[in-house]
Amino acid sequence: MFKRMILFASNKMESRFQQNEIIANRYQVVNHLGVGSYGNSYLVFDQLLQQKKVLKALRIHKRITKSGRKRFEIEKELLQSIKHRGFPKYFEDGSYKDIPFYTMEYIEGKNFEQLIFQDGRQYTELEAFKIASDVLELINYLHEQQLIHRDIRIPNVIANGSEIMLIDLGLARKYDQDVGEHKKSKRNLRKEITPQADLYGLGHFLLFLLYSNYSFLKKQKESSWEEELEISYQAKHIISRLLQIEDCYESCAQVKTDMKILIGK
Template identity: 30%
Template sequence: MMNRIITRWRGMMEAWRDYPLQQGAVWNGRYRVDRLLGMGSYGQAYVCRDLESGAVVLLKRNKPSKGQVGIELLRRENAIMEQLSHPQIPVRIAYSKRRRDEAIIMEYVEGFNLEHAIYEQKMTFDAREALSMLQQLLGPLRYLHAQGFVHRDVRIPNVLLQDGVLHLVDFGLACRVGEELPPALRDALGEGEAMAAQSAAAVKHRMRGPYPSSDWFGLGHLFLFVMYSGYEHPEGAEEGTWMEELRLEPEIEQFVAKLLQDEPAWQSTEQCEEELISLLHKLRQAH
Protein backbone atom coordinates (compact mmCIF):
# COMPACT_ATOMS: atom_id res chain seq x y z
CA MET A 1 0.00 0.00 0.00
CA MET A 2 2.75 2.42 1.00
CA ASN A 3 4.77 1.58 -2.14
CA ARG A 4 1.78 2.44 -4.35
CA ILE A 5 1.34 5.77 -2.55
CA ILE A 6 5.04 6.61 -2.97
CA THR A 7 4.98 5.65 -6.64
CA ARG A 8 1.89 7.76 -7.24
CA TRP A 9 3.40 10.72 -5.39
CA ARG A 10 6.60 10.50 -7.44
CA GLY A 11 4.56 10.40 -10.64
CA MET A 12 2.64 13.51 -9.61
CA MET A 13 5.87 15.33 -8.75
CA GLU A 14 7.43 14.45 -12.12
CA ALA A 15 4.31 15.62 -13.97
CA TRP A 16 4.42 18.90 -12.03
CA ARG A 17 8.12 19.45 -12.77
CA ASP A 18 7.56 18.72 -16.48
CA TYR A 19 4.52 20.97 -16.81
CA PRO A 20 4.99 22.76 -20.15
CA LEU A 21 5.96 26.40 -20.47
CA GLN A 22 2.82 28.42 -21.08
CA GLN A 23 2.01 30.49 -24.14
CA GLY A 24 3.40 33.98 -23.68
CA ALA A 25 6.09 32.92 -21.20
CA VAL A 26 9.52 34.39 -21.99
CA TRP A 27 12.63 32.22 -21.70
CA ASN A 28 15.67 34.11 -20.42
CA GLY A 29 14.14 37.44 -21.36
CA ARG A 30 14.44 36.72 -25.07
CA TYR A 31 12.37 33.81 -26.42
CA ARG A 32 8.58 34.15 -26.10
CA VAL A 33 6.69 30.85 -26.20
CA ASP A 34 4.05 30.65 -28.92
CA ARG A 35 3.13 27.01 -28.41
CA LEU A 36 4.30 23.59 -27.26
CA LEU A 37 5.36 21.61 -30.33
CA GLY A 38 6.00 18.25 -28.73
CA MET A 39 7.29 16.37 -25.72
CA GLY A 40 9.64 13.39 -25.81
CA SER A 41 11.18 11.15 -23.20
CA TYR A 42 13.95 13.60 -22.33
CA GLY A 43 12.99 16.95 -23.84
CA GLN A 44 10.28 19.45 -24.70
CA ALA A 45 10.11 21.45 -27.94
CA TYR A 46 8.46 24.86 -28.30
CA VAL A 47 7.84 27.25 -31.17
CA CYS A 48 9.06 30.65 -29.95
CA ARG A 49 9.53 34.20 -31.13
CA ASP A 50 13.01 35.68 -30.73
CA LEU A 51 12.20 39.08 -29.25
CA GLU A 52 15.53 40.53 -30.43
CA SER A 53 15.52 39.39 -34.07
CA GLY A 54 11.79 38.81 -34.54
CA ALA A 55 12.50 35.37 -36.00
CA VAL A 56 10.42 32.28 -35.26
CA VAL A 57 12.68 29.65 -33.69
CA LEU A 58 12.45 26.24 -32.08
CA LEU A 59 13.47 25.97 -28.43
CA LYS A 60 14.26 22.49 -27.15
CA ARG A 61 14.80 22.24 -23.41
CA ASN A 62 15.67 19.34 -21.13
CA LYS A 63 12.80 17.60 -19.38
CA PRO A 64 13.29 18.67 -15.72
CA SER A 65 12.27 15.33 -14.20
CA LYS A 66 15.09 13.56 -16.07
CA GLY A 67 17.71 15.47 -14.11
CA GLN A 68 21.33 15.38 -15.21
CA VAL A 69 20.71 12.70 -17.85
CA GLY A 70 18.32 15.00 -19.73
CA ILE A 71 20.82 17.87 -19.55
CA GLU A 72 23.69 15.67 -20.69
CA LEU A 73 21.72 14.46 -23.72
CA LEU A 74 20.82 18.05 -24.61
CA ARG A 75 24.44 19.18 -24.33
CA ARG A 76 25.57 16.32 -26.54
CA GLU A 77 22.94 17.21 -29.13
CA ASN A 78 24.01 20.85 -29.05
CA ALA A 79 27.69 19.99 -29.50
CA ILE A 80 26.90 17.87 -32.56
CA MET A 81 24.48 20.32 -34.16
CA GLU A 82 27.01 23.11 -33.68
CA GLN A 83 29.26 21.28 -36.16
CA LEU A 84 26.62 20.68 -38.84
CA SER A 85 25.62 22.79 -41.81
CA HIS A 86 23.27 21.20 -44.34
CA PRO A 87 20.08 22.56 -45.95
CA GLN A 88 18.06 19.54 -44.78
CA ILE A 89 19.23 19.76 -41.16
CA PRO A 90 17.97 22.56 -38.84
CA VAL A 91 20.50 25.28 -38.07
CA ARG A 92 21.67 25.42 -34.46
CA ILE A 93 21.43 29.08 -33.37
CA ALA A 94 22.36 29.25 -29.68
CA TYR A 95 22.50 27.45 -26.35
CA SER A 96 20.69 29.02 -23.41
CA LYS A 97 20.79 28.26 -19.67
CA ARG A 98 18.13 29.33 -17.19
CA ARG A 99 18.64 28.30 -13.58
CA ARG A 100 18.55 24.46 -13.65
CA ASP A 101 17.11 24.26 -17.17
CA GLU A 102 18.99 24.44 -20.46
CA ALA A 103 17.85 24.74 -24.06
CA ILE A 104 19.03 24.58 -27.66
CA ILE A 105 17.73 27.36 -29.89
CA MET A 106 17.52 26.25 -33.50
CA GLU A 107 15.91 27.01 -36.83
CA TYR A 108 12.20 26.23 -36.90
CA VAL A 109 11.34 24.12 -39.93
CA GLU A 110 7.67 24.72 -40.57
CA GLY A 111 5.95 21.64 -41.91
CA PHE A 112 4.70 18.28 -40.69
CA ASN A 113 6.43 14.99 -40.07
CA LEU A 114 5.82 11.73 -41.90
CA GLU A 115 4.09 10.25 -38.87
CA HIS A 116 1.49 13.02 -39.06
CA ALA A 117 1.22 12.62 -42.83
CA ILE A 118 0.54 8.89 -42.55
CA TYR A 119 -1.65 8.64 -39.45
CA GLU A 120 -3.44 12.01 -39.37
CA GLN A 121 -3.60 13.09 -43.00
CA LYS A 122 -3.98 9.48 -44.23
CA MET A 123 -1.44 10.05 -46.99
CA THR A 124 -0.29 6.98 -48.92
CA PHE A 125 2.73 6.43 -51.13
CA ASP A 126 3.75 3.93 -53.78
CA ALA A 127 7.14 2.19 -53.85
CA ARG A 128 8.78 4.71 -56.17
CA GLU A 129 7.64 7.63 -54.03
CA ALA A 130 8.97 5.86 -50.94
CA LEU A 131 12.32 5.22 -52.66
CA SER A 132 12.49 8.88 -53.65
CA MET A 133 12.07 9.75 -49.96
CA LEU A 134 15.05 7.56 -49.14
CA GLN A 135 17.08 9.28 -51.83
CA GLN A 136 16.26 12.67 -50.31
CA LEU A 137 17.25 11.48 -46.84
CA LEU A 138 20.50 9.95 -48.02
CA GLY A 139 21.76 13.48 -48.77
CA PRO A 140 21.81 14.71 -45.15
CA LEU A 141 22.83 11.25 -43.92
CA ARG A 142 25.80 11.11 -46.31
CA TYR A 143 26.82 14.55 -45.04
CA LEU A 144 26.32 13.56 -41.39
CA HIS A 145 28.38 10.37 -41.76
CA ALA A 146 31.14 12.30 -43.55
CA GLN A 147 31.34 14.60 -40.52
CA GLY A 148 31.86 11.52 -38.34
CA PHE A 149 28.40 11.23 -36.77
CA VAL A 150 25.48 8.78 -36.80
CA HIS A 151 21.86 9.88 -36.27
CA ARG A 152 20.66 6.62 -34.66
CA ASP A 153 16.98 7.60 -34.79
CA VAL A 154 15.91 7.71 -38.45
CA ARG A 155 12.16 7.26 -38.02
CA ILE A 156 8.99 8.81 -39.45
CA PRO A 157 8.51 11.25 -36.49
CA ASN A 158 11.98 12.67 -37.19
CA VAL A 159 11.47 13.41 -40.88
CA LEU A 160 9.76 16.73 -41.66
CA LEU A 161 8.16 17.56 -44.99
CA GLN A 162 8.37 21.23 -45.98
CA ASP A 163 7.36 22.35 -49.48
CA GLY A 164 8.18 18.95 -50.94
CA VAL A 165 11.61 18.73 -49.26
CA LEU A 166 12.40 16.28 -46.45
CA HIS A 167 14.36 17.47 -43.42
CA LEU A 168 16.11 15.24 -40.89
CA VAL A 169 15.51 16.46 -37.32
CA ASP A 170 16.02 15.49 -33.66
CA PHE A 171 19.69 14.69 -33.07
CA GLY A 172 19.11 13.83 -29.42
CA LEU A 173 20.45 10.28 -29.82
CA ALA A 174 23.22 11.08 -32.32
CA CYS A 175 26.80 10.12 -31.53
CA ARG A 176 30.22 9.89 -33.10
CA VAL A 177 30.89 6.94 -35.39
CA GLY A 178 32.12 4.06 -33.23
CA GLU A 179 31.46 5.91 -29.96
CA GLU A 180 30.48 3.97 -26.86
CA LEU A 181 28.15 6.05 -24.71
CA PRO A 182 28.90 6.48 -21.00
CA PRO A 183 27.31 3.70 -18.90
CA ALA A 184 24.82 6.07 -17.22
CA LEU A 185 23.47 7.22 -20.59
CA ARG A 186 23.37 3.68 -21.99
CA ASP A 187 21.35 2.51 -18.99
CA ALA A 188 19.00 5.51 -19.15
CA LEU A 189 18.34 4.91 -22.85
CA GLY A 190 17.88 1.17 -22.37
CA GLU A 191 20.84 0.36 -24.60
CA GLY A 192 22.77 -1.77 -22.16
CA GLU A 193 20.25 -4.55 -21.72
CA ALA A 194 20.10 -7.84 -23.59
CA MET A 195 17.42 -7.88 -26.25
CA ALA A 196 15.51 -10.74 -27.84
CA ALA A 197 16.17 -11.36 -31.52
CA GLN A 198 12.53 -10.96 -32.57
CA SER A 199 11.13 -7.97 -30.69
CA ALA A 200 10.54 -4.24 -30.89
CA ALA A 201 13.49 -3.87 -28.53
CA ALA A 202 15.71 -5.68 -31.03
CA VAL A 203 14.69 -3.24 -33.76
CA LYS A 204 15.55 -0.35 -31.45
CA HIS A 205 18.86 -1.97 -30.58
CA ARG A 206 19.70 -2.45 -34.26
CA MET A 207 18.98 1.22 -34.96
CA ARG A 208 21.10 2.45 -32.03
CA GLY A 209 24.49 1.13 -33.15
CA PRO A 210 27.17 3.84 -33.57
CA TYR A 211 27.71 3.03 -37.25
CA PRO A 212 26.34 4.35 -40.57
CA SER A 213 24.67 0.97 -41.18
CA SER A 214 22.33 1.76 -38.25
CA ASP A 215 20.97 4.70 -40.21
CA TRP A 216 20.64 2.51 -43.32
CA PHE A 217 18.57 0.14 -41.20
CA GLY A 218 16.48 3.12 -40.07
CA LEU A 219 15.87 4.03 -43.72
CA GLY A 220 14.73 0.47 -44.45
CA HIS A 221 12.30 0.56 -41.55
CA LEU A 222 11.05 3.97 -42.62
CA PHE A 223 10.42 2.62 -46.13
CA LEU A 224 8.28 -0.20 -44.71
CA PHE A 225 6.25 2.22 -42.54
CA VAL A 226 5.60 4.40 -45.57
CA MET A 227 4.59 1.43 -47.72
CA TYR A 228 2.28 -0.02 -45.11
CA SER A 229 0.43 3.31 -45.01
CA GLY A 230 -1.45 2.14 -48.11
CA TYR A 231 -1.60 -1.57 -47.31
CA GLU A 232 -4.88 -3.29 -46.52
CA HIS A 233 -4.55 -6.75 -45.06
CA PRO A 234 -6.90 -9.23 -46.79
CA GLU A 235 -9.68 -10.26 -44.44
CA GLY A 236 -9.10 -13.71 -43.00
CA ALA A 237 -5.57 -13.99 -44.39
CA GLU A 238 -2.68 -14.98 -42.15
CA GLU A 239 -0.05 -12.40 -41.36
CA GLY A 240 3.00 -12.71 -43.60
CA THR A 241 6.42 -11.15 -43.90
CA TRP A 242 6.78 -7.71 -45.46
CA MET A 243 8.07 -9.40 -48.61
CA GLU A 244 4.94 -11.55 -48.84
CA GLU A 245 2.50 -8.76 -48.04
CA LEU A 246 3.91 -5.80 -49.97
CA ARG A 247 4.80 -7.78 -53.12
CA LEU A 248 7.40 -5.29 -54.31
CA GLU A 249 9.24 -5.50 -57.59
CA PRO A 250 12.29 -7.80 -57.19
CA GLU A 251 14.86 -5.00 -57.57
CA ILE A 252 13.12 -2.88 -54.92
CA GLU A 253 12.74 -5.80 -52.53
CA GLN A 254 16.42 -6.62 -52.90
CA PHE A 255 17.52 -3.07 -52.14
CA VAL A 256 15.27 -2.77 -49.06
CA ALA A 257 16.49 -6.16 -47.81
CA LYS A 258 20.06 -4.88 -48.06
CA LEU A 259 19.14 -1.85 -45.93
CA LEU A 260 17.70 -4.16 -43.27
CA GLN A 261 20.32 -6.91 -43.20
CA ASP A 262 22.58 -7.36 -40.18
CA GLU A 263 25.89 -7.21 -42.04
CA PRO A 264 26.56 -3.85 -43.78
CA ALA A 265 25.75 -4.15 -47.48
CA TRP A 266 27.94 -1.20 -48.49
CA GLN A 267 31.27 0.25 -47.42
CA SER A 268 29.89 3.78 -47.33
CA THR A 269 26.68 5.78 -47.49
CA GLU A 270 27.85 7.09 -50.88
CA GLN A 271 27.73 3.54 -52.25
CA CYS A 272 24.24 3.03 -50.83
CA GLU A 273 23.10 6.29 -52.43
CA GLU A 274 24.66 5.40 -55.80
CA GLU A 275 22.87 2.04 -55.84
CA LEU A 276 19.55 3.71 -55.05
CA ILE A 277 20.02 6.32 -57.79
CA SER A 278 20.81 3.55 -60.26
CA LEU A 279 17.73 1.61 -59.16
CA LEU A 280 15.44 4.62 -59.57
CA HIS A 281 16.90 5.26 -63.04
CA LYS A 282 16.16 1.67 -64.09
CA LEU A 283 12.61 1.89 -62.75
CA ARG A 284 11.96 5.09 -64.69
CA GLN A 285 13.29 3.55 -67.89
CA ALA A 286 11.13 0.45 -67.42
CA HIS A 287 7.98 2.55 -67.08
Protein backbone atom coordinates in the same frame (compact mmCIF):
# COMPACT_ATOMS: atom_id res chain seq x y z
CA MET B 1 12.81 -1.63 -12.84
CA PHE B 2 14.18 1.11 -10.55
CA LYS B 3 15.20 3.19 -13.58
CA ARG B 4 11.67 2.87 -15.00
CA MET B 5 10.18 3.97 -11.68
CA ILE B 6 12.42 7.05 -11.62
CA LEU B 7 11.45 7.88 -15.20
CA PHE B 8 7.73 7.48 -14.43
CA ALA B 9 7.96 9.65 -11.30
CA SER B 10 9.97 12.37 -13.05
CA ASN B 11 7.50 12.51 -15.95
CA LYS B 12 4.66 12.97 -13.48
CA MET B 13 6.56 15.84 -11.83
CA GLU B 14 7.56 17.49 -15.08
CA SER B 15 5.60 20.56 -16.09
CA ARG B 16 5.72 22.05 -19.55
CA PHE B 17 6.01 25.69 -20.46
CA GLN B 18 2.60 27.24 -20.96
CA GLN B 19 1.27 28.98 -24.05
CA ASN B 20 2.30 32.68 -24.10
CA GLU B 21 4.82 32.12 -21.30
CA ILE B 22 7.92 34.29 -21.79
CA ILE B 23 11.13 32.27 -21.57
CA ALA B 24 14.29 34.12 -20.44
CA ASN B 25 12.59 37.50 -21.07
CA ARG B 26 12.72 36.86 -24.81
CA TYR B 27 10.93 33.81 -26.20
CA GLN B 28 7.13 33.68 -26.17
CA VAL B 29 5.74 30.14 -26.24
CA VAL B 30 3.36 29.59 -29.14
CA ASN B 31 2.75 25.88 -28.56
CA HIS B 32 4.34 22.59 -27.54
CA LEU B 33 5.65 20.68 -30.57
CA GLY B 34 6.59 17.37 -29.02
CA VAL B 35 8.74 15.46 -26.60
CA GLY B 36 11.85 13.42 -27.31
CA SER B 37 14.34 11.36 -25.34
CA TYR B 38 16.11 14.43 -24.00
CA GLY B 39 13.95 17.47 -24.50
CA ASN B 40 10.58 19.12 -24.85
CA SER B 41 10.37 21.14 -28.06
CA TYR B 42 8.35 24.32 -28.36
CA LEU B 43 7.49 26.71 -31.15
CA VAL B 44 8.40 30.13 -29.78
CA PHE B 45 8.43 33.70 -31.03
CA ASP B 46 11.74 35.48 -30.50
CA GLN B 47 10.62 38.95 -29.40
CA LEU B 48 14.11 40.37 -29.87
CA LEU B 49 14.59 39.28 -33.49
CA GLN B 50 10.88 39.08 -34.36
CA GLN B 51 10.98 35.56 -35.76
CA LYS B 52 9.74 32.05 -35.04
CA LYS B 53 12.17 29.54 -33.59
CA VAL B 54 12.14 26.11 -31.98
CA LEU B 55 13.20 26.01 -28.34
CA LYS B 56 14.33 22.69 -26.92
CA ALA B 57 14.37 22.40 -23.11
CA LEU B 58 16.06 19.55 -21.25
CA ARG B 59 13.63 17.13 -19.60
CA ILE B 60 13.60 16.76 -15.83
CA HIS B 61 14.88 13.16 -15.65
CA LYS B 62 17.86 14.20 -17.76
CA ARG B 63 18.71 17.47 -16.05
CA ILE B 64 18.87 15.88 -12.58
CA THR B 65 21.85 13.78 -13.70
CA LYS B 66 25.31 14.91 -14.69
CA SER B 67 25.31 12.56 -17.68
CA GLY B 68 21.97 13.93 -18.90
CA ARG B 69 23.18 17.52 -18.82
CA LYS B 70 26.44 16.55 -20.50
CA ARG B 71 24.57 14.73 -23.26
CA PHE B 72 22.44 17.84 -23.85
CA GLU B 73 25.62 19.90 -24.23
CA ILE B 74 26.98 17.39 -26.73
CA GLU B 75 23.73 17.58 -28.71
CA LYS B 76 24.09 21.37 -28.93
CA GLU B 77 27.70 21.09 -30.07
CA LEU B 78 26.79 18.56 -32.76
CA LEU B 79 24.01 20.77 -34.10
CA GLN B 80 26.36 23.77 -34.11
CA SER B 81 28.91 21.80 -36.13
CA ILE B 82 26.47 20.96 -38.95
CA LYS B 83 26.55 23.32 -41.92
CA HIS B 84 23.95 21.89 -44.27
CA ARG B 85 20.56 23.21 -45.38
CA GLY B 86 19.00 19.81 -44.75
CA PHE B 87 19.28 20.33 -40.98
CA PRO B 88 17.93 23.14 -38.76
CA LYS B 89 20.35 25.96 -37.92
CA TYR B 90 21.48 26.34 -34.33
CA PHE B 91 20.94 29.81 -32.83
CA GLU B 92 21.67 30.28 -29.11
CA ASP B 93 21.31 28.68 -25.69
CA GLY B 94 20.32 29.72 -22.20
CA SER B 95 18.66 28.68 -18.96
CA TYR B 96 15.21 29.38 -17.55
CA LYS B 97 14.15 28.34 -14.06
CA ASP B 98 17.33 26.24 -13.98
CA ILE B 99 16.17 24.43 -17.14
CA PRO B 100 18.85 24.42 -19.88
CA PHE B 101 17.57 25.15 -23.37
CA TYR B 102 18.74 26.06 -26.82
CA THR B 103 17.02 27.47 -29.88
CA MET B 104 17.19 26.49 -33.52
CA GLU B 105 15.58 27.20 -36.86
CA TYR B 106 11.85 26.56 -37.19
CA ILE B 107 11.19 24.50 -40.31
CA GLU B 108 7.89 24.96 -42.09
CA GLY B 109 6.25 21.77 -43.29
CA LYS B 110 5.13 18.46 -41.80
CA ASN B 111 6.92 15.34 -40.70
CA PHE B 112 6.08 12.02 -42.31
CA GLU B 113 4.20 10.78 -39.27
CA GLN B 114 1.78 13.68 -39.75
CA LEU B 115 1.65 13.24 -43.52
CA ILE B 116 0.84 9.51 -43.33
CA PHE B 117 -1.35 9.20 -40.25
CA GLN B 118 -3.04 12.62 -40.11
CA ASP B 119 -3.20 13.69 -43.76
CA GLY B 120 -3.59 10.19 -45.19
CA ARG B 121 -0.85 10.64 -47.75
CA GLN B 122 -0.01 7.60 -49.84
CA TYR B 123 3.29 6.92 -51.58
CA THR B 124 4.03 4.71 -54.55
CA GLU B 125 7.17 2.63 -54.67
CA LEU B 126 8.93 5.18 -56.85
CA GLU B 127 7.86 8.12 -54.66
CA ALA B 128 8.93 6.29 -51.50
CA PHE B 129 12.38 5.51 -52.83
CA LYS B 130 12.91 9.05 -54.16
CA ILE B 131 12.14 10.41 -50.68
CA ALA B 132 14.38 7.78 -49.08
CA SER B 133 17.14 8.76 -51.51
CA ASP B 134 16.94 12.35 -50.24
CA VAL B 135 17.08 11.13 -46.64
CA LEU B 136 20.07 8.97 -47.57
CA GLU B 137 21.94 12.07 -48.77
CA LEU B 138 21.45 13.66 -45.34
CA ILE B 139 22.56 10.49 -43.57
CA ASN B 140 25.61 10.37 -45.82
CA TYR B 141 26.49 13.97 -44.88
CA LEU B 142 26.39 13.04 -41.19
CA HIS B 143 28.52 9.95 -41.77
CA GLU B 144 31.10 12.07 -43.58
CA GLN B 145 31.28 14.13 -40.38
CA GLN B 146 31.72 10.88 -38.39
CA LEU B 147 28.24 11.30 -36.90
CA ILE B 148 25.61 8.59 -36.48
CA HIS B 149 22.05 9.94 -36.10
CA ARG B 150 20.61 6.77 -34.47
CA ASP B 151 17.01 7.98 -34.66
CA ILE B 152 15.94 7.83 -38.32
CA ARG B 153 12.16 7.67 -37.94
CA ILE B 154 9.11 9.20 -39.64
CA PRO B 155 8.65 11.91 -36.92
CA ASN B 156 12.22 13.12 -37.53
CA VAL B 157 12.00 13.57 -41.31
CA ILE B 158 10.23 16.72 -42.50
CA ALA B 159 8.91 17.56 -45.95
CA ASN B 160 9.42 21.31 -46.43
CA GLY B 161 7.85 21.78 -49.84
CA SER B 162 9.98 19.70 -52.18
CA GLU B 163 12.86 19.72 -49.71
CA ILE B 164 13.51 16.91 -47.22
CA MET B 165 15.02 17.79 -43.85
CA LEU B 166 16.27 15.72 -40.91
CA ILE B 167 15.85 16.80 -37.29
CA ASP B 168 16.57 15.70 -33.69
CA LEU B 169 20.17 14.87 -32.85
CA GLY B 170 19.29 13.86 -29.30
CA LEU B 171 20.62 10.33 -29.77
CA ALA B 172 23.43 11.19 -32.22
CA ARG B 173 26.96 10.05 -31.41
CA LYS B 174 30.43 10.42 -32.86
CA TYR B 175 31.41 7.25 -34.68
CA ASP B 176 34.34 5.28 -33.36
CA GLN B 177 35.02 2.28 -35.60
CA ASP B 178 36.54 0.12 -32.85
CA VAL B 179 33.63 0.77 -30.48
CA GLY B 180 31.14 0.29 -33.30
CA GLU B 181 32.58 -3.08 -34.31
CA HIS B 182 32.44 -4.26 -30.71
CA LYS B 183 28.78 -3.31 -30.35
CA LYS B 184 27.68 -5.18 -33.45
CA SER B 185 27.64 -8.45 -31.52
CA LYS B 186 24.86 -7.13 -29.26
CA ARG B 187 22.53 -6.80 -32.27
CA ASN B 188 20.63 -3.81 -30.85
CA LEU B 189 20.69 -2.28 -34.31
CA ARG B 190 19.01 1.05 -33.53
CA LYS B 191 21.44 1.83 -30.70
CA GLU B 192 24.65 0.85 -32.41
CA ILE B 193 27.10 3.64 -33.10
CA THR B 194 27.72 2.39 -36.61
CA PRO B 195 26.58 3.47 -40.10
CA GLN B 196 24.33 0.40 -40.19
CA ALA B 197 22.20 1.85 -37.36
CA ASP B 198 21.07 4.70 -39.62
CA LEU B 199 20.64 2.42 -42.63
CA TYR B 200 18.50 0.11 -40.50
CA GLY B 201 16.35 3.12 -39.55
CA LEU B 202 16.10 4.07 -43.22
CA GLY B 203 14.77 0.59 -44.00
CA HIS B 204 11.95 1.01 -41.50
CA PHE B 205 11.30 4.53 -42.78
CA LEU B 206 10.82 3.06 -46.25
CA LEU B 207 8.38 0.45 -44.96
CA PHE B 208 6.21 3.15 -43.40
CA LEU B 209 6.06 4.99 -46.73
CA LEU B 210 5.25 1.82 -48.66
CA TYR B 211 2.60 0.66 -46.19
CA SER B 212 0.83 4.02 -46.61
CA ASN B 213 -0.41 2.61 -49.91
CA TYR B 214 -1.46 -0.77 -48.46
CA SER B 215 -5.05 -1.75 -47.63
CA PHE B 216 -5.43 -3.79 -44.45
CA LEU B 217 -8.33 -6.23 -44.62
CA LYS B 218 -10.45 -7.14 -41.58
CA LYS B 219 -9.49 -10.46 -39.96
CA GLN B 220 -6.46 -10.59 -42.23
CA LYS B 221 -3.82 -13.07 -41.17
CA GLU B 222 -0.62 -11.32 -40.22
CA SER B 223 2.12 -11.79 -42.77
CA SER B 224 5.62 -10.46 -43.38
CA TRP B 225 6.16 -7.24 -45.30
CA GLU B 226 7.71 -9.27 -48.12
CA GLU B 227 4.35 -11.06 -48.57
CA GLU B 228 2.06 -8.10 -47.98
CA LEU B 229 3.70 -5.38 -50.08
CA GLU B 230 3.41 -5.57 -53.84
CA ILE B 231 6.78 -4.10 -54.67
CA SER B 232 9.55 -4.91 -57.11
CA TYR B 233 12.33 -7.40 -56.52
CA GLN B 234 14.86 -4.53 -56.41
CA ALA B 235 12.83 -2.74 -53.73
CA LYS B 236 12.66 -5.92 -51.60
CA HIS B 237 16.38 -6.48 -52.11
CA ILE B 238 17.28 -2.96 -50.92
CA ILE B 239 15.02 -3.10 -47.87
CA SER B 240 16.25 -6.58 -46.93
CA ARG B 241 19.84 -5.37 -46.97
CA LEU B 242 18.96 -2.20 -45.00
CA LEU B 243 17.25 -4.33 -42.35
CA GLN B 244 20.14 -6.82 -42.40
CA ILE B 245 17.87 -9.70 -43.45
CA GLU B 246 20.30 -10.16 -46.32
CA ASP B 247 23.96 -9.17 -46.37
CA CYS B 248 23.96 -5.67 -44.86
CA TYR B 249 25.18 -2.53 -46.58
CA GLU B 250 28.53 -1.21 -45.38
CA SER B 251 28.04 2.39 -46.50
CA CYS B 252 25.62 4.95 -47.91
CA ALA B 253 27.44 4.72 -51.25
CA GLN B 254 26.40 1.08 -51.63
CA VAL B 255 22.76 1.92 -50.91
CA LYS B 256 22.86 4.82 -53.35
CA THR B 257 24.14 2.55 -56.13
CA ASP B 258 21.22 0.15 -55.68
CA MET B 259 18.66 2.96 -55.37
CA LYS B 260 19.86 4.50 -58.63
CA ILE B 261 18.89 1.29 -60.42
CA LEU B 262 15.35 1.53 -59.00
CA ILE B 263 14.64 5.25 -59.37
CA GLY B 264 16.71 5.76 -62.49
CA LYS B 265 18.93 8.63 -61.47
